Amino acid sequence: MATNSHLQRGGQRRMATMFLLAAAIGGGALAGRTALPAQTSTAASTPQTSSTTQSLSYGWPVKPFDRQHPIRGSFGDPRSIFRGAPTIRGLMTSRCACSYHQGIDISAPDGTAVYPVRSGVVRIVTPDWVEVDSDGGSAFQYWHIASRVREGDRVQAEGTVLGHILRGSQHVHLTELQNGKPVNPLAPGHIGPYADSTTPRVTAITFRSSDTGPELLPEFLHGRVEMIASASDTPAIPVPEMWSGLPVTPAKLTYRVTTFPSAQVVTRETVAMDVTHRLPSTSDLWHTYARGTHMNMVKMGTHRYWYQPGAYLLKLTPDLFDTRQLKDGVYRLTATAWDTAGNHSSSAQIINVHNRKNWLDG
Numbered sequence: 001m002a003t004n005s006h007l008q009r010g011g012q013r014r015m016a017t018m019f020l021l022a023a024a025i026g027g028g029a030l031a032g033r034t035a036l037p038a039q040t041s042t043a044a045s046t047p048q049t050s051s052t053t054q055s056l057s058y059g060w061p062v063k064p065f066d067r068q069h070p071i072r073g074s075f076g077d078p079r080s081i082f083r084g085a086p087t088i089r090g091l092m093t094s095r096c097a098c099s100y101h102q103g104i105d106i107s108a109p110d111g112t113a114v115y116p117v118r119s120g121v122v123r124i125v126t127p128d129w130v131e132v133d134s135d136g137g138s139a140f141q142y143w144h145i146a147s148r149v150r151e152g153d154r155v156q157a158e159g160t161v162l163g164h165i166l167r168g169s170q171h172v173h174l175t176e177l178q179n180g181k182p183v184n185p186l187a188p189g190h191i192g193p194y195a196d197s198t199t200p201r202v203t204a205i206t207f208r209s210s211d212t213g214p215e216l217l218p219e220f221l222h223g224r225v226e227m228i229a230s231a232s233d234t235p236a237i238p239v240p241e242m243w244s245g246l247p248v249t250p251a252k253l254t255y256r257v258t259t260f261p262s263a264q265v266v267t268r269e270t271v272a273m274d275v276t277h278r279l280p281s282t283s284d285l286w287h288t289y290a291r292g293t294h295m296n297m298v299k300m301g302t303h304r305y306w307y308q309p310g311a312y313l314l315k316l317t318p319d320l321f322d323t324r325q326l327k328d329g330v331y332r333l334t335a336t337a338w339d340t341a342g343n344h345s346s347s348a349q350i351i352n353v354h355n356r357k358n359w360l361d362g
């Protein structure tokens with residue numbers, strides 16, 4: 001399907017796409033415990049532009065250039081094609097061609113003309129994507145278009161038609177590269193106008209004894225555990241047609257641990273994942289996302305599962321968290337999801353840590 005093709009094809013050309021193998025053991029329950037809503041706050045979506053970022057600002061690659069368009073795929077979303085059967089076991093343990101989404105998916109009808117967001121020289125032309133190296137060191141890729149330009153052509157921002165959106169794609173994927181590395185086009189000072197007043201949510205905080213399960217009760221955590229926040233965001237503008245209502249990933253997730261009920265800080269606010277500006281390396285994917293994570297309309301085996309929403313399970317720590325760092329007792333674990341505009345909200349889960357000897361065998 002077109003949505004994934006740029007990952008595989010792009011990998012051949014420029015970006016390393018890694019096929020990550022997951023250990024094939026166990027199988028975790030996916031049922032999430034609903035976290036308690038915690039203090040919810042929403043920041044104003046005023047772009048925090050600085051003199052450096054302002055110079056990077058550019059318009060939209062489809063008309064109208066000066067108006068915001070719906071985005072159905074965020075920077076850093078998981079892109080996942082599982083080799084296994086469409087079962088929980090397949091999802092949790094099968095081999096996956098998985099990576100971070102390296103750009104944004106701008107929703108537009110098939111056949112829509114796509115224009116460069118910045119002037120420059122066409123460097124790469126393939127049957128379904130084009131790269132323009134712009135003046136000033138950045139480059140942009142436009143995917144899922146039938147090209148109308150040739151390598152070496154000089155193209156004008158908002159003037160030259162690069163190509164038209166291919167049939168069935170219903171979007172143009174935009175990758176922004178700085179020094180060859182993808183950066184987040186939704187960060188303040190990049191694509192604009194872009195306003196976002198939807199708030200990302202943490203819907204559950206869960207625990208496992210390993211990346212593939214089993215799930216643990218928050219009432220009884222001991223030894224090393226995986227801590228997971230299920231989080232998602234809503235596109236800033238509703239996406240039409242079949243991608244309507246599907247979630248995207250938050251740009252950032254943070255967490256903190258306090259004693260309960262005394263509220264003394266044990267672990268101060270810590271960044272678990274942050275794609276506000278840049279991506280982690282692809283090899284870190286399964287240190288950022290827990291197994292069970294998958295993209296919207298996931299592919300498993302040879303099928304794509306239409307209309308199914310994605311699941312974004314974010315690890316609070318890249319590796320298992322050792323609860324023996326904490327004294328036995330009761331704690332409140334708070335996870336906060338953020339978008340690039342600073343909108344954020346939190347959920348919390350009470351946990352009980354029991355590591356003293358002669359407690360129940362785990």
Ligand SMILES: [Zn+2]
Pocket residue numbers: 003006073101103104105173174
């Ligand atoms: Zn895309």
